[in-house]
Amino acid sequence: MRSAEFGIRNEAQESEVKAHPSSAFNSAFRIPHSAIVIGGGLAGLAAAVGLAGRGFKVTVLESRARLGGRAGSFTDPTTGQMVDACQHVSMGCCTNLTHFLRTVGVDHLLSPQPKLYFMTPDRRTSVFKADPWPAPFHLGRALTGAHYLTPLDKLRVAYGLAAMLWERPDADPPLLPWLKAHRQNSRTIERFWAIVLTSALNETVDRVGLKYARKVFRDGFVRHRDGFTVHVPTVPLGRLYGDELRAWLTSHNVELRENTGARRLASSPEGTIASVELRDGSTLTADWYVLAVPFDRVADLLPDELAREPYFAGAANLTPSPITSVHLWFDRPTMKLPHAVLIDCLGQWVFDRGEVAPGEFYLQVVVSAARDLKGLGRDEIQRRVVEELGRLFPPIAQAKLLRAKVITEHAATFSAVPGVDRWRPVQASPVQNLAVAGDWTATGWPATMESAVRSGYLAAEAILARAGQPAKLVQPDLV
Ligand SMILES: Cc1cc2nc3c(=O)[nH]c(=O)nc-3n(C[C@H](O)[C@H](O)[C@H](O)COP(=O)(O)OP(=O)(O)OC[C@H]3O[C@@H](n4cnc5c(N)ncnc54)[C@H](O)[C@@H]3O)c2cc1C
Known part of the structure; x- marks a missing residue:
């Protein structure tokens, strides 16, 4: 089946998107739009917050018995x-996650750590904390105080950081050869670059590309004094994404349906999404749909013809x-x-x-x-x-x-391999009433809670724009 039969459009045509047919009717008669969000992880929940905050009637379908997805x-x-x-x-630096937590009233359940403690097997510990100087100088003394690097290593790191920041933001060659070409030795690679990046990107330095490594250091350590502050939940994640979140959502007309797995989306003859079939065999319909599941679940939930479309099929390469x-x-x-x-x-x-x-x-x-x-x-x-x-x-x-x-x-x-962004789709899908969300979609961030929330806000923005109610939900970076 050809793309046109599924209402597929490319990005160039995006600006020509017309509002969903129901939108004029809905706004004229003040009937709220309805939306079904498939997936109750942070991406789906952020999309629900974005849409519900603007009067949509939202239903969240979550296959597990709890919300929060991987952050659970x-x-x-x-x-x-x-x-x-x-x-x-x-x-x-995770400004959208912060905004999401503040919106639903749980930001007080995270504790900022103004100091980070770096420890070597001999039990020596370096304290990494900011000085009261403007960025990027606030962490200069912390770096020079690191006991696990020699003075020459620190010069190498400073040189490498400066060179990294000079790179184009979209340059994404393999990181390890890049580090070696920029005067990094095995000690600086293992004790500095790998220490920060393996945790931040959940990937080893021999597998990642430069782009997200650069982003970690730029957003986390250079751009703003507060970017590097680690925020640790003071409660289990099930409590963080628990009662207050649920209360906010239900008070904003969001129906939360746990233990409710979606089996497959169905297309209409016009090429939009007509309905979602649940695993219990029942069917639900809405004006708008957000698919907010992990990347390896996407193809199974789409009609076969859509799953083959390059926009959706790229995720299989992640x-x-x-x-x-x-x-x-x-x-x-x-x-x-x-x-x-x-x-x-x-x-x-x-x-x-x-x-x-x-x-x-x-x-x-x-x-x-x-x-x-x-x-x-x-x-x-x-x-x-x-x-x-x-x-x-x-x-x-x-x-x-x-x-x-x-x-x-x-x-x-x-895995944030070099060039990974070519497999990450934007949230506004080519199907008119379907948006896609998840930490793996095109957010400009590595797979994190911040990326998930950004993707949910972007998915909600895409739907709001198509529904004729454009709004800006994504929060600015720290500046
Ligand atoms: C071990 C671990 C440690 C991590 N540490 C950090 C960290 O310290 N900091 C950080 O920022 N990030 C961390 N992350 C990453 C973070 O958890 C994810 O990036 C984020 O939670 C992803 O959210 P999501 O909504 O995109 O996906 P998910 O959380 O995977 O949500 C997708 C949801 O869809 C549901 N679903 C799937 N199929 C269906 C279906 N057919 N019908 C209905 N529902 C369905 C799933 O049950 C799930 O709840 C970590 C992840 C893991 C696994």
Whole structure:
């Protein structure tokens, strides 16, 4: 079937998009537009917030029993405690996530960390904090104070950073050769570039492109004093994206339907989306649809002819990257720091989550881009991590490990390989009443909560524009 039969348009035709036929009728008679959002992760929830805030009647379909998607928690069956599948953090530069959290009234549930602690196996620790100088000079002293780099290494890093910032924003050659060509040695690559980028991009430096590496350093460390501040939730993610969010959405005419999987979208003869069939066989209809599922679920949910369209088919070229988290409950306090970034270690970040139940002190260790752990088995991963922590934090060697869990999310994020943006579609799909959202869509951000929220706002903007109610939802960067 040809594109025209599905109402497919290319980007050049985007400006000619007419409002959806129902929009004139709806605004004349003040009937709210209806929208169905498939996927109750942050992308879908942000789209719902954007549309509901402008009078749309929104239904969110989520196949799982809870909202939040990958940024979620589960209830531990042995203790009844809410446990995050993996620690999530935000940064000051994540302006859309901040806006989303503020809108639904949960921004107070994140705690900004004005200091970051970098630790080496010999237990030496450098404190990374801003001086009261304007960006980009605010972090100069923090960099020069890093004990794990020699003075010459620091000059190499400063040179590399300056060269990176001079690159064109869309230049995206493989990063590792670029670093080597810009005077980086194995020590600066492993102890500086990889330490920051592996966590920020969930990918190793030998696999990523320059573009998102540059973005991490520009937005996080150079552009604004507050960009680098890490914000850590003070509650489990299930609580962060819990009661207040649900209350905001329901009070804004959003129907939340968990345990409701979508099976497939159906097309109309005009080439728009006519309905969505649910896994229980029933059918729902709306004026507008937002498909906000992970990239590997998209093709299954589309009519075959649409799935083959280049706009949708590109997502099949994205590749996943895993994250492993190790959850440890000890019988006593074990760390004096709220967190530590670990250098030359198996674990990359360790977070002290404090006393979560009487006599239970919870630590979480995160290993991003965890391919190397494949094949080790949970027990061996746990053994190595606990042993390593025991060397870094002596009280751990004395403490009793009460419980532990090792969780690997195999498709945690897409891999930010060189040129990855050619596979990331814009949110305004070529099908007139369908927008696409998700951290993997074209947001200009790596796969993060910020990217997910941006994509949801952009999807809502696309629908609002086509419905004849244009609005700007995406928030400006820190300047
Ligand atoms: C282990 C791990 C650690 C991470 N750490 C961080 C971090 O520290 N900071 C950060 O910013 N980001 C982090 N991320 C990334 C972040 O979680 C994601 O970028 C973000 O949550 C993606 O949101 P999303 O809405 O695009 O996708 P998802 O969260 O995947 O949401 C998609 C939703 O669609 C639902 N769905 C799928 N199919 C259907 C269907 N047929 N019908 C109905 N619903 C369906 C799914 O159940 C899911 O809830 C991490 C991710 C992982 C996995």
